[in-house]
Amino acid sequence: MSDERALKDVLYQEFARIGKCLSSPKRLEILDLLSQSPKSVEGIAKNTGMTVANVSQHLQTLHNARLVNFKKQGNFVFYELADSTVSDFMTTFHNLSEKQLVQVQQIKKEFLNNNFEMDGLSLPELKKRMDNGEVLLLDVRPREEYEEAHIPDAVSIPIEELEEKLSSLPANIDVVAYCRGPYCLISVDAVELLKSKGINAFRLEKSVKDWMQFINQES
């Protein structure tokens, strides 16, 4: 019977190895970043404001739990999620987190005191409006991520290039900007900029992943 205790201890220790990966804010951020596209260590470091060595250590932890893999490309080491299971799991984790932590919603509202008109916009509705030529969909993420995957018919204008390319936008049409999902604020900045230039702009909270799921459901 104390055999059972011993087994359980070992077993739950193994499970906790994965749990531990989710216990650090920075590691969660890394996982979310990687669920967008594979990235180099330095890329992650820049994106998260951590030192390279620190990122490397976190990636090691994630690798030990088999949550991420890496492939060497020239001088760079590109990390990616080990498996689509991991990405699905992260989605589930976010769902749970959001549901449980009411505070998260409040925090979001406090920071994003912008317009929320598009937040509830469903993807089928977006599709309809795009098909009717009513809106222009803008992907404001870095170009690599756009190239990795994007919502069909979306135009890639990374946030840095947005200001200079303003004039090339068609006039008299609503613009919808999206980035990596509800917790990424690139599109918020984009909408802010567009509005300050008198363009009717909205933020789409959804991500490419959401779009994929939507498409898979439809077919």
Added chain:
Amino acid sequence: MSDERALKDVLYQEFARIGKCLSSPKRLEILDLLSQSPKSVEGIAKNTGMTVANVSQHLQTLHNARLVNFKKQGNFVFYELADSTVSDFMTTFHNLSEKQLVQVQQIKKEFLNNNFEMDGLSLPELKKRMDNGEVLLLDVRPREEYEEAHIPDAVSIPIEELEEKLSSLPANIDVVAYCRGPYCLISVDAVELLKSKGINAFRLEKSVKDWMQFINQES
């Protein structure tokens, strides 16, 4: 732009609060226990081999992350999972864990060097055999859990009572014992005991929760 950093930091810190709950083997064990049925602090302590104060502290952590709730009943405080979302999430978590940690499989095999013949037994098949009177299904968990929920037509014989009730079992029929799922070893002990008494016994890896899911799918 450093506003964005600040928001992310706060946000991911909130997410990590849930993650931290999953980073301790003992807390995972508690969550699994509670996904079976609500339990008192002392009940959990006995079941996990921890001190009461220690369990209480872990439960507080879980409660802070809104993963568990409690209700007072007389002198006792009964804890339960906050939500079916939490229980679903734990299932997902186990799926991921098992998939990623190949070692877990190995550990299981090493310890459970018993028969695995029933492990792959699908629930519809079990149902068919039971309907045909080919097997007797035994629920060897503590009686409270049986009373909380059990697989229909299963007979409750808690492991402690099994030896004395051996004679009351019908002869010449295969016995299938189940408990809380693949990581609970009560049924392993039961099968061991039954076999030592010359009874043809098998272990079912599935749990009541699995049965519920199976039934819901069917209807």
Added chain:
DNA sequence: CAACTATTCAATTGTTTTATTGAATAGTTA
């Protein structure tokens, strides 16, 4: 009201984890 129970709280200890620094490695380019 007093004795008793289950649980929680608070303080302490030893252990783990995190971020940081600077050096080491491996792969690339001139």
Added chain:
DNA sequence: TAACTATTCAATAAAACAATTGAATAGTTG
């Protein structure tokens, strides 16, 4: 081959955590 780059490794200091103990609380029973 030498200089350079991206990444990892190793050592450290600071912070967070887990388990333990014993006391405090709240609710129940005689």
